[in-house]
Amino acid sequence: MKEKGLLIVLSGPSGVGKGTVRKAIFSHEDTNFEYSISMTTRKPREGEVDGVDYFFKSRDEFEALIKQDKLLEYAEYVGNYYGTPIDYVKETLNSGKDVFLEIEVQGAKQVREKFPEGLFIFLAPPSLMELQSRIVTRGTESDELINNRMKEARKEIEMMNLYDYVVENDQVEAACDRIKAIVLxxxxxTSRIAPRYKKMLEVE
Amino acid sequence: MKEKGLLIVLSGPSGVGKGTVRKAIFSHEDTNFEYSISMTTRKPREGEVDGVDYFFKSRDEFEALIKQDKLLEYAEYVGNYYGTPIDYVKETLNSGKDVFLEIEVQGAKQVREKFPEGLFIFLAPPSLMELQSRIVTRGTESDELINNRMKEARKEIEMMNLYDYVVENDQVEAACDRIKAIVLxxxxxTSRIAPRYKKMLEVE
Structure with a gap:
């Protein structure tokens, strides 16, 4: 009996370093998840390869896929579509491999709706985690600066609720270690392991 | 705001190698949980130190602690009591440190009742995990041998339900890595991290 793979979704506020952490994780030899290549209508940049960096599609092709519900999530940025093809994700999960998505928070929301059983990891900026000590030593920073940070932090903390785990991106390698630990x-x-054996033994 | 420590409970069928895995974990320099020393009415063996190997108590003292509800779990084996003092566990958790218990399955049941929020890890014998391939290659082993293993496996799988995680003890170091990953x-x-920040920011 083959165990289905895990859908791992790494997301977080823009600028937090999702891409850097994802690249670092995939440079490790001891990880064995598949990276889900995004689809886009943006033109390939110099050196970008179709099927490696992105699946490059025309606007018509992309919109047809939207209509056919063939995208796990998608969004439009600066006039171009970006999305995750659902067939690749499903086939890879069914083959028993874990799939890794690195997407924006809006996309993560869409994935949560379609794949509630996914593993959702929120990459948090270290500034958020440092807030507490900054508040304690409030005297050293202006009230306005603190208030702006608090406002930003409030938004980020509200975002967190969608996620199963929060990983602080204080250092790239430390963040990778935490993500790998979460997947392991x-x-x-037990909820993943026991049913396999129960089924095997026909216990109940 | 200090985060409360985690109560980590490692248990599993007798003979699975709980003690070996626990000793290996505590020999690692990168772990920082506290080992909860058990209390016993058994006489110290040569070289055993009170407060290091065990807390050695008289039968009267132990029974007084039972009456005062001062034991997180206890059991009697071969005429001697063994148990976990609750005060040490509570104080250590409140100080923000993780506490590690390595106990029998009966004890783990008692701890689950008093500390449902604990992290319960079931150490599983590799034989259980190998059953599947043995069944596939059934021709190579007698039916009786298979049936006895199946019966044992059935009991072990039923035990699993109490636990949050199942760690196969195929290799001691691999088991340690999984346990450390689970704790990390x-x-x-999110359920541990978000409330701290919400409270800090007074978001709702």
Whole structure:
């Protein structure tokens, strides 16, 4: 009996370093998840390869896929569509491999609706985590600066609720280690392991 | 605001190697949980130190602690009591440190009742995990042998339900890595992290 793969969704506020963390994780030899290549209507840049960096599609092709519900999530940025093809994700999960998505928070919301069983990881800026000590030493910073940071932090904390885990991106390698630990732990969950054996033994 | 420590409970069928895995974990320099020393009425063996190997107590003292509800779990084996003092566990958790218990399955049941929020890890014998391939290659082993293993496996799988995670003890170091990953992941759970920040910012 083959265990289905995990859908791992890494997201977080823009500028937090999602791409850097994702690239670092995939440079590790001990990770074995598949990266889901995004689809886009943006023109390839010099050196970009179709099927490696992106799946490059025309606007008509992309919109047809939207209509056919063939996208796990999509959004339009600066006049171009970006999205995740659902077939690749489903086939890879069914083959028993974990799929890794690195997407924007709006996309993560859409994925949560279609794949509530996914593993949602919020990459948090270290500034958020440092807020507490900044507040304690408030005297050293202006009230306005603190208030702006608090406002930003409030938004980010509200975003977190959608996610199963929060990983602070204080150092790229430390963030990678936490993400890898989360995936390993998820594979050890009784709710994942026990049913396989129960089925095998026909216990109840 | 200090985060409360995690109560980590490692248990599993007798003979699975709980003690070996626990000792290996505590020999790692990158773990920082506290080992909860058990209390016993058994006489110290040569070289055993009170407060290091065990807290050695008289039968009267132990039974007084039972009456005062001062034990997180306890059991009697071969005429001697063994148990976990609750005060040490509570104080250590409140100080923000994780506490590690390595106990029998009966004890783990008692702890689950008193500390449902604990992190319960079931150490599973590799034989259980190998069953599947043995069944596939059934021709190579007698039916009786298979049936006995199946019966044992059935009991072990039923035990699993109490636990949050199942860790296969195929290799001691691999089991340690999984346990450490589970603890690290648990510290990254949104349900642990978000409330701290919400409280800090007084968001709702």
């Amino acid at each position: 732990a998820e594979h050890c969950k | 992941a648990e510290h990254c759970k």
